[in-house]
Amino acid sequence: MNGSQEGRGRGRDGSSQISTKDAMRRNLMAVLKPAAPSLNHVALLQGNKAYGVHVRPLKVPAREGRS
Known part of the structure; x- marks a missing residue:
């Protein structure tokens, strides 16, 4: 699994976050x-x-690159 796909379905992109954001x-x-x-x-x-x-x-x- 490459770095861009690690953690998919967990954390901030997990199903609980998806349902919260949808609501x-x-x-x-x-x-x-x-x-x-x-x-x-x-x-x-x-x-x-x-x-x-x-x-x-x-x-x-x-x-980008400006604080």
């Missing part, structure tokens, strides 16, 4: 649809902890 997405959309009927696109940011957003605000526009 969060469904709850968000249940509120957004009635509140914004003309909304036609929703972008979800993922993987943001890898860039340290849980420690400090992300600079916009985001750039």
